[in-house]
Amino acid sequence: MTFQIQTDRGKGGTLRRKSGLWWIFGRQLADLRSLIAIFMFLFLLVMPIAMLILGRDIFTELANRHNVPYHEADGMTVVYYLGIPLRFNRAFFPFHLIVVTLSSVAVLVMGGSLFRPLYRRETVDFEWSLPLTKSQWFLGRALALVVGLSLVYLVNIIATSGIVYVWGLKEILGGYLLVYLKTYLSAIAFTGFSLVFFSLVGRLFDAIVLNIMIHLASPLMLLIMSNPYYIGDIRKQSSLHKLVWLFAPAFDTYREIAMDRNFLYYVILIVFWFVFGWFCAMKRPAEWGGRKSGSMRWFRSIQTFFSVAGGIIAGNLFYAFDFTSFQLHQTKLLRPAFIIGAILGAFLGQLISSAITGKTLQRVPSERTAKRRLHPVLYEWLWSLLGVVILYAVELVSQVI
Amino acid sequence: MTNKETVERLNSDRVNESTATINLPVEEREAVIVADNLSKYFGATKALDKVNCRIAGASIFGLIGSNGAGKSTFLRLAAGVYRPTEGSMFYRGQVVFDNPCAKKDIVFVADQPYFHFDNLKKMSALYRSLYERWDQELYQELIRIFPIGEDQRLDLLSKGMHRQAALILAIAAKPRLLLMDEAFDGLDPVMRQNLKRILARQVADDGMTTLIASQNLRELEDFCDHVGLLHEGGLLFVEELDKLRLGLSKAQIAFREDVTAEQLKSAGLEILRFSARGSLIEILSRNTEAELRTILNQMNPLLLDVLPLTLEEVFIYELSRKSYVVSELLA
Numbered sequence: 138m139t140f141q142i143q144t145d146r147g148k149g150g151t152l153r154r155k156s157g158l159w160w161i162f163g164r165q166l167a168d169l170r171s172l173i174a175i176f177m178f179l180f181l182l183v184m185p186i187a188m189l190i191l192g193r194d195i196f197t198e199l200a201n202r203h204n205v206p207y208h209e210a211d212g213m214t215v216v217y218y219l220g221i222p223l224r225f226n227r228a229f230f231p232f233h234l235i236v237v238t239l240s241s242v243a244v245l246v247m248g249g250s251l252f253r254p255l256y257r258r259e260t261v262d263f264e265w266s267l268p269l270t271k272s273q274w275f276l277g278r279a280l281a282l283v284v285g286l287s288l289v290y291l292v293n294i295i296a297t298s299g300i301v302y303v304w305g306l307k308e309i310l311g312g313y314l315l316v317y318l319k320t321y322l323s324a325i326a327f328t329g330f331s332l333v334f335f336s337l338v339g340r341l342f343d344a345i346v347l348n349i350m351i352h353l354a355s356p357l358m359l360l361i362m363s364n365p366y367y368i369g370d371i372r373k374q375s376s377l378h379k380l381v382w383l384f385a386p387a388f389d390t391y392r393e394i395a396m397d398r399n400f401l402y403y404v405i406l407i408v409f410w411f412v413f414g415w416f417c418a419m420k421r422p423a424e425w426g427g428r429k430s431g432s433m434r435w436f437r438s439i440q441t442f443f444s445v446a447g448g449i450i451a452g453n454l455f456y457a458f459d460f461t462s463f464q465l466h467q468t469k470l471l472r473p474a475f476i477i478g479a480i481l482g483a484f485l486g487q488l489i490s491s492a493i494t495g496k497t498l499q500r501v502p503s504e505r506t507a508k509r510r511l512h513p514v515l516y517e518w519l520w521s522l523l524g525v526v527i528l529y530a531v532e533l534v535s536q537v538i
Numbered sequence: 539m540t541n542k543e544t545v546e547r548l549n550s551d552r553v554n555e556s557t558a559t560i561n562l563p564v565e566e567r568e569a570v571i572v573a574d575n576l577s578k579y580f581g582a583t584k585a586l587d588k589v590n591c592r593i594a595g596a597s598i599f600g601l602i603g604s605n606g607a608g609k610s611t612f613l614r615l616a617a618g619v620y621r622p623t624e625g626s627m628f629y630r631g632q633v634v635f636d637n638p639c640a641k642k643d644i645v646f647v648a649d650q651p652y653f654h655f656d657n658l659k660k661m662s663a664l665y666r667s668l669y670e671r672w673d674q675e676l677y678q679e680l681i682r683i684f685p686i687g688e689d690q691r692l693d694l695l696s697k698g699m700h701r702q703a704a705l706i707l708a709i710a711a712k713p714r715l716l717l718m719d720e721a722f723d724g725l726d727p728v729m730r731q732n733l734k735r736i737l738a739r740q741v742a743d744d745g746m747t748t749l750i751a752s753q754n755l756r757e758l759e760d761f762c763d764h765v766g767l768l769h770e771g772g773l774l775f776v777e778e779l780d781k782l783r784l785g786l787s788k789a790q791i792a793f794r795e796d797v798t799a800e801q802l803k804s805a806g807l808e809i810l811r812f813s814a815r816g817s818l819i820e821i822l823s824r825n826t827e828a829e830l831r832t833i834l835n836q837m838n839p840l841l842l843d844v845l846p847l848t849l850e851e852v853f854i855y856e857l858s859r860k861s862y863v864v865s866e867l868l869a
Contacts, residue, residue, distance in 0.1 A: 157638060160667065164654075259652040266617040266717075267668055268642035423619045424580055 157269040161277025165251055166284060172250055173285045176243045180289050183235045185296035193304045233320070234391065240286070240324040241387040244331050245345055247285050251278045252335040252344070261426045275418035279332055279411065283325060290321045322403035323390035329410025330386045336417035337435060339428030346493055347430065351439075354446035354486075355385035384442075386410070431496025437520070440490050444524020445531065447486020452479035452528070470529060479528055483521040491517060568630070570595040570715055570747045571616055575625035577771075578611050585611040587771040588625065593764070595714075596745040598737065600758035600779075602853075603768035609751035610649065612768065613717045616749060617646035629715060642670065645713035649720045651704035659688040661707055669711040677710035683732050698724035709736060716740075716748045722757050734761050759849030767853065782852045786810075787830040792817050792841040806833050810855050822851060 188196055254260035264274065294317050301310050331348055338344045358381060382389050386406070430436050455478025456469055469475050490496075497513065569592040578586040586608045593599045601609050614620045615627045618634040618641050626633060632640040655661050658681065666672040681688060684702040686695070692703055701724045708716060716737075722730050738761075740746040752758055758765060759779070766776040791797075797819065799812035807830065811822035818841075823830060827844055834842050 164664075257652075259648060259650040262614065262617075262619055262646065262648040262650075263652040263654070265619040266614075266641065266644070266646035266648075268638040268644075269668075270636050270638060272636075422621060423614070 157273040158277055158280075161269060161273055162280045162284075165278050165281035169247055169250065169281055169285045172243075172247050173288055176239070176247070176289045177292050179239055180236070180293040181296060183239060184232050184293055185300050187232070188297065188300050193306075196304075197306070233316075237320060237324075237387075237390045240320070240390065241327060243286060243289060244282070244324065244328050244387075245348065248282050248328065248331050248335055249341050249345060251282055253341055255335070255421075256338075256340050256426050258426050261423045265423050271419055271421075272415070275332075275336065275415055279328075279414065282328055282332075286324060286328060287321075290317075290324070319398065319403070320390060322400070322407065323386065326403060326406040326410060327386040327390060329407055329414055330384075332414030333410065333417050336414055336421055337433075338430045339425045339433065340430065340495075343430040343494055347439075350443065350490065350493070352385045352387050354443060355381050356388045358446050358449050429495030431491055431494030436494060436496070440487060441520065441524045441527060443486040443490040444483040444521045445486070445528045447489070448479040448483035448521075448525050448528040449531075451482020451485065452476070454478055454482075470533070479525050480522070483524040483528065484518060487517050487521040487524065568595045569593065570630060571749065572628040572631075573612075573615075573625070574628065576612075576615065576622055576627055577624040578608075578615060578620060579623045584771045586615070586768075589768075589771075589773045591766060591773055591776050593747065593749060595747050596741055597763040598741055598748045598750065598761060600762035600765040601749060601751040601768060602753065602755060602758065602765060603751075604753065606770075607768040608771045609753075609768055610719050613646065613648075613719050613749065613751050616715075617641075617644055617717050619646070642668075643714040644717065645669070645708040645711050645715075646717040647701075647704050647708045647719065647721065649723065651700050653692045653700075653703065656691055656693055657689050658686060658692065658703060658706065661692070661703075662688075662710070665707050665711050669713070671712040673710055673712050676712065677706065680706040680710055680736070683736070684729065696724075698726060698729070701725055702729060705733060709740060712740075712744060712746070714746060716746055718748065718750045720752055721750050722752065722754065730757070737761075755849045755853065765849070779849070782849075783847055785824055785826060786822065786847055786852060786855060787825055787827050788820070788822050788845045788847050788851060789830055789834065790841065790843040790845060791819050791821065791834060791839045793819075793837065793839055797837070805837060811851075820845075822847075822855065824855075 191199070254264055265271075294314065297317075298310060298314065301307075301313060331344075334344045334348050338347065383406070425433070452475045453469075456472055456475040459472055459474035571591075571593040573589050573591045576586055576589040577584070589608075589612070601612060603609050611620065615622055616629070616634060618637065621635045628634070629640040629644060634640045634644070653661055654664060662672075662677055666674070684706055686699060686703050686706065692700070695703065701721075705718075705721070708718075721733065725733065737746075737748055741748060750758065750762070762779055764776060764778050765782070767774045796814075796817075799809050799821075802812070802821065802823075803809050807821070808824040809821055810824055811820075813820050825833070830844065831842070
């Protein structure tokens with residue numbers, strides 16, 4: 138017998154009957170068919186069926202209602218593509234918000250269904266002992282999720298386009314399809330983002346809650362940092378804002394209606410999140426199944442994000458009630474109200490994220506924790522102070538930029 | 539030591555190059571599983587600590603130990619579910635973790651079997667599509683022995699029936715290495731015997747290697763070729779069962795007068811355990827059965843009955859030699 142280093146990771150020829158990746162993909166897609174059917178129906182309900190119920194006249198009126206100078210001033214109306222004015226937002230606007238919301242729910246529900254086996258010991262034992270690689274499992278699942286979502290989008294746009302065509306609104310169809318495609322690509326980017334969480338966490342609850350928490354924290358931070366009148370404001374974009382938007386791809390999708398983005402942006406975003414998701418899946422050990430995310434080492438690195446968000450929100454809230462600050466013309470970052478709010482908010486953000494992810498704040502009498510002299514609550518305080526430091530850095534950078 | 543260095547060292551040893559065949563003595567058969575300085579930590583907890591062992595092909599290996607000894611962890615490492623923290627786990631010279639080439643020969647029956655589909659028909663189709671050596675005739679035979687209908691809802695079955703369903707699928711896949719965690723758990727005595735018979739046949743006919751982890755020594759004693767004892771993540775010893783029993787004897791004896799252990803020792807017996815209940819004495823000695831009979835017959839006993847040794851007794855002896863507190867290990 139000759140011992141050898143593992144070089145063949147099962148690609149090609151490992152399974153003669155069918156490639157491992159296609160085997161997993163087929164199985165996962167078959168498991169997903171009920172959910173695909175449900176979301177297909179819901180998408181049809183909120184777009185083509187709703188159009189038929191509304192009728193051509195009401196739909197046209199709804200679409201035209203938003204084609205006013207007020208929106209044009211905020212960059213939400215006509216966009217020229219290859220010299221052709223595309224009034225896609227007019228046609229799509231009545232459905233945009235609900236389609237984006239439904240897309241996000243579809244990604245979380247279908248993704249949760251596909252990745253759920255990772256969080257139970259008996260399913261991990263079963264799956265990981267089969268002659269398939271971790272890479273094949275991840276790619277098979279990711280592909281099934283993308284194909285499932287794509288099928289939903291495809292059926293929906295075929296039906297909707299048919300109605301738009303029959304109603305004689307051919308002039309808006311091109312623009313309509315373009316913004317629909319961008320919304321779809323944005324949903325795929327959110328899928329990639331979600332894959333990172335599905336691969337990292339130990340419980341399905343954590344995957345969904347952490348994803349939602351980040352999506353709530355990011356726009357709130359942006360909202361307060363840039364003080365826009367609404368989230369869709371695209372004129373006050375700085376590099377820092379763009380960076381923060383990357384961590385809220387589902388919320389970013391709401392802006393597709395008003396964004397004139399290059400397709401390369403979507404390609405880069407999708408590739409980045411999928412590759413990062415794959416990397417996390419490769420690093421994931423089997424024993425993480427069922428573990429609380431709060432007890433995992435990687436969680437510390439993202440927990441500061443919640444401290445920063447809590448600090449920004451509470452700091453600005455306290456500052457808003459400090460009526461003397463406007464008279465003194467003193468910078469916000471040096472006002473006692475802001476400082477107190479930032480510290481309390483950072484600690485609260487840290488505590489809430491710890492509670493949700495099951496991070497224990499009690500001394501555990503084990504060999505390992507006995508060596509740690511700090512009490513876990515004090516430890517949380519120190520981490521939240523780090524959050525405040527980052528918050529100040531972020532605020533300063535945002536003011537400079 | 540890096541993975542490459544480990545492989546080079548193992549290759550330089552080149553132990554047992556011959557193909558596995560059950561006609562060869564166990565020592566000369568190819569090592570199917572090789573654990574080389576294998577360690578697995580869960581955070582600060584050491585589940586396995588520098589375990590070294592080789593398990594020969596076409597044999598039945600029993601892995602025993604108390605709760606938390608590391609049996610299930612060892613099986614999961616052998617099945618490629620866990621990645622070793624340190625050291626390596628090889629199957630026929632190949633790293634097991636994340637390697638389908640190795641895993642296509644291995645089937646793992648976990649302590650809590652999982653079924654992706656709700657009946658055996660669909661599950662058998664799944665296994666058939668994954669394992670090239672799947673044997674449909676054997677599968678049909680097994681569902682006759684273990685009476686589970688192909689269309690029966692698996693989620694409605696009892697714990698024992700669940701176990702049977704998992705075993706049907708695992709054996710019909712004809713793995714070269716079958717890993718079973720608490721294999722007999724939940725099975726009734728008839729099914730236990732059936733399972734032992736089928737496994738013995740697969741080992742003899744197909745050269746299958748079976749690795750069973752159990753807390754129950756009595757389940758393994760008439761069944762395994764080799765046994766290994768895990769304790770607190772370390773492998774205390776691996777030994778051939780027949781060799782373990784060789785040179786040990788147990789007897790019940792009675793004399794007209796009271797006889798002490800010292801008297802038996804002075805007669806030439808090497809007494810390991812002595813217990814007297816009234817006039818009935820039970821001894822465990824490190825003598826062959828023939829020696830035991832010769833010496834005791836010279837003392838004109840009223841009763842001399844040589845008893846079969848249980849695996850538990852063999853372990854008690856072996857472990858006491860190694861100065862371990864036996865009751866703690868076999869609790």
